[in-house]
Amino acid sequence: MKLICSKSELLKSVNIVMKAVPSKTTMPILQCILIDASANIIKFTSNDMELGIETIVEGSIEEKGIVALDAKIFSEIVRKLPDNDVTIVTDEKQNTTITCEKAKFNIPGQSGEDFSYLPFIEKNEGVQISQFTLKELIRQTIFSIAVNENNKLMTGELFQIANNTLRVVSLDGHRISIRKIPLKNECSDKKVVVPGKTLNEISKILSGETEDMVDIYFAENHILFEFDNTKVVSRLIEGEYFKIDQMLSSDYETKVTLNKKEFLDSIDRATLLVKEGDKKPIIITINDEGMELQIDSQIGSMKEDIDINKMGKDIMIGFNPKFLIDALKVIDDEEIHIYLMNPKAPCFIRDDAGQYVYLILPVNFNSVGR
Amino acid sequence: MKLICSKSELLKSVNIVMKAVPSKTTMPILQCILIDASANIIKFTSNDMELGIETIVEGSIEEKGIVALDAKIFSEIVRKLPDNDVTIVTDEKQNTTITCEKAKFNIPGQSGEDFSYLPFIEKNEGVQISQFTLKELIRQTIFSIAVNENNKLMTGELFQIANNTLRVVSLDGHRISIRKIPLKNECSDKKVVVPGKTLNEISKILSGETEDMVDIYFAENHILFEFDNTKVVSRLIEGEYFKIDQMLSSDYETKVTLNKKEFLDSIDRATLLVKEGDKKPIIITINDEGMELQIDSQIGSMKEDIDINKMGKDIMIGFNPKFLIDALKVIDDEEIHIYLMNPKAPCFIRDDAGQYVYLILPVNFNSVGR
Known part of the structure; x- marks a missing residue:
């Protein structure tokens, strides 16, 4: 050669x-x-x-x-x-x-005769989206897949096509991330679970340009991404994905509208008082005065007030600050809405257009002496 | 407060x-x-x-x-x-x-009453150089201090003032790095050994600007660097530094002049065939045809010819490639001179103006079958 x-x-x-x-x-x-x-x-x-x-x-x-x-x-x-x-x-x-x-x-080289070629995937009925969109969909959901392999399905993301809409879902038992985009071409309904590792790797190769396209094809056990001069074929994770629709209640008792950056910066500041492995929650108190964030740890304490627009009941609720940070980081909106029910029920961060939903479970906190 | x-x-x-x-x-x-x-x-x-x-x-x-x-x-x-x-x-x-x-x-804070204040250093007879120069002097020599503490003096750098010239020297038993700069102000002769750690840390604080100055003062057991609004005081390493002048022979049998970047890039390429911990030398053959670099390892082999200007005898000599790379990286000259005596004697990379000398000991190599 x-x-x-x-x-x-x-x-x-x-x-x-x-x-x-x-x-x-x-x-x-x-x-x-x-x-x-x-x-x-x-x-x-x-x-x-x-x-x-x-x-x-x-x-x-x-x-x-x-x-x-x-x-x-x-x-x-x-x-x-x-x-x-x-x-x-x-x-x-x-x-x-x-x-x-x-x-x-x-x-030295090897003959390559025992090398495994890629499986052949028949290209019938694919969907086409831009490389930018796919890269964004991955970035905006990949952080909430499970890291350990105890439940294999949680290590992947649901790619679901229904009514010409692609919905990407990831969850790890504490939170759910959902992103939706409309598809330009007609496509029959599909429901597959793509390994998180595949999505991480493919996102590093994608150009991230809105003009560059990627074609996605589905087979029995595989998914094929085709773009530029490149084909990426991945096995799918077998099994029935979690029924998430029944967890997505739209009821709420409290609705809060606030500036995303202010909220994120404040939580980010608070977490420096939490050492890794320590499970200190951030306590959020919402009343007519506004929103107060508070964290107490062995290192010290931090308090910060944030301006909000509030509808509904007062509430005091605790969260793992990392989960809030992860979701807020991938939301591009300047202003966000948070929907709360009670201190034991998940909160929802979602937009009016229905492009994203981030569900986060609260954590218990000791309110004695507060 | x-x-x-x-x-x-x-x-x-x-x-x-x-x-x-x-x-x-x-x-x-x-x-x-x-x-x-x-x-x-x-x-x-x-x-x-x-x-x-x-x-x-x-x-x-x-x-x-x-x-x-x-x-x-x-x-x-x-x-x-x-x-x-x-x-x-x-x-x-x-x-x-x-x-x-x-x-x-x-x-929580502490009273600070058991905090150790800096020792008082009398500011008589200091030298002043630019922050840029000090930062450069450190960068151009710090890589050849010894990493282990077996010989404490090798973990520091000699700062020597003689005839209104500051000479900075570091050595680790395999190589010596020397940089010299003229001083603008009169100063009596000095000879101190500054801990490598001090120099590493101070170099991170220095602005690196030629207009910003730093004053250096010497005391019995300490050195004081004063610049901007900052004072850095360090203990000195005690003991008599190595007598390096007798190692700096100016005799040579072969003198080679070549492009620094070409030489560095070639050695850099060659080292990818050397795994960490593996002590494969790079073999340099100099004759009337030019210079040939060669490395052989379990991974593969690499050969490259480099154009040189040669004076004197042919020679074949082996080096630890890392030592050559370290020295070449901190030399800013486009063209460099290498002086060689024989395959057992150190090589010298030095400029005509006497601003720098890099001495590197060769390593033995098995020339059987070559």
Whole structure:
């Protein structure tokens, strides 16, 4: 095999496929990038058996062939090469020479015959959204998937299509994040759970541009994201996702409207008094005077008043400050509405247009002596 | 005590004194910042008993007093406050209230009576250089102090004044770094060893501007750096520094002149084949054709030719690539000269003006089969 590609094109492609190279594996071949120039295009593939990525690399093929190279070493070499044309040559023993200007690297390769190619996904009935939108949907929900694997379904996100609307949901038992966007093209109803890891990795590759599109296709056990010169195929998480609609009550006793940044900054300040692992709640008191935030810990105490617009009953309620911060950080609105029922019931942060809902369960707090 | 200072002034001052707050200590009071407003100025002090910092803070004193506050908590509070005036009030039990806009923090304080003030240094005969120059001198030498404490003198840097020249030297047994600058003012000869930690911390506080000056004063066991509103006092390392002049031979058999960036980039590329802890040397072959760099490791091999201007004998010599990289990174010249004697003798990278010398010992390498 003999290829010539620019360093910048190589670097871009390597960075993309690196996202599906497992850091640990029992199958050493998976720690390679497969360079396939056996046909008329150059294709890089990586596959950790849950997530697989394939990208087409611009360049010229002087001699067809195929080789699997250690992903980490190959990517480091590419990264450090001068900014010029790079020649990759493989001999019959898969020994690979990478030359750029006067620098010449020699590394061993593998035949790639035991490499796992991506599963074939039939492209019928996909949905198309912009890369910006997909990246935003992920960012605005990914923080509330569960980190431990006790309940596999909680480690993924629900991608649900109904009535030409895509709804993305994540939950971890303490909170639920929901984002909705209308779809431009017609699509039949779908309901799949995509691994959080897939979404994290894909979001690093997406351009984030509103003009760049991504096509999403659904298969029995897989989801395919296709954009630019890249295909990302992921396994889905099996099982029936949680019935969240019955948790989304629209009743409330107290409605509060306030400036998001002020609220976020204040909670952020308060949390410096909470050491990691310590479960100090932030106590929110809402009455006709306004909203008071208070936190007490072994380090000290903090109090802050925030201007609000209040409707309904007075309430005193405690929250894990991290959960509030996570949700507030991904809301772009300047002004937000919080809906509360009682100190034992979840609060809802949601917009009037129905684009987002963040449900957060309150925590108990000791109100003795207050 | 009652003070009012702007958040930005507090933050600047806290960041300065934080550099002398020990992360671990057997004397808990040292983990505090002493806020001293007992006279007509506000002064923050920190002291880890080796390094002490004192800085004057702009602000108004409404009620004189003194308090010691946990440095970490105080600095985090200041960092997260809104950008506005901050009021610090301490009651008779040292309970401290920090208020800014509508945010109000309460933290415990200490009387500060067992706090160690900085030692008094008499300011006779100092030298003055720019903050830029001092920062550069440190950056250009600090990397070759020894990391382990087996030989205490190696963990510091020699600051030597002779003939109105300041010479800064560091060495770790494998290499020596020397930088020299002329002094503008007359000064008697001096020879002290300043702890590397002091230099690292001070270099983070220095502005790096050529117009800002720093005054340096020498005492029996201490050195004092005075700049802006800040005093940094450090203990010196006791003992007689190494006699380096006898190691600085100016004889050579081979002189090579080459482009610094090309050489550095090439070594940098080569090192990606060396895993941490692995002691693979880079082999440099110099002959009439030019210079060839080569590295062989379990991962693969790399070879690169570099254009040079050569005078004298051919030579093949091995180096720890890290030592070459460290020195090359801090040399600003586009073109450098390397002086070599034989494969067992140190190489010298030095300029014609005598501003710097970097001595690096070679390593043995197995030349069988080459």
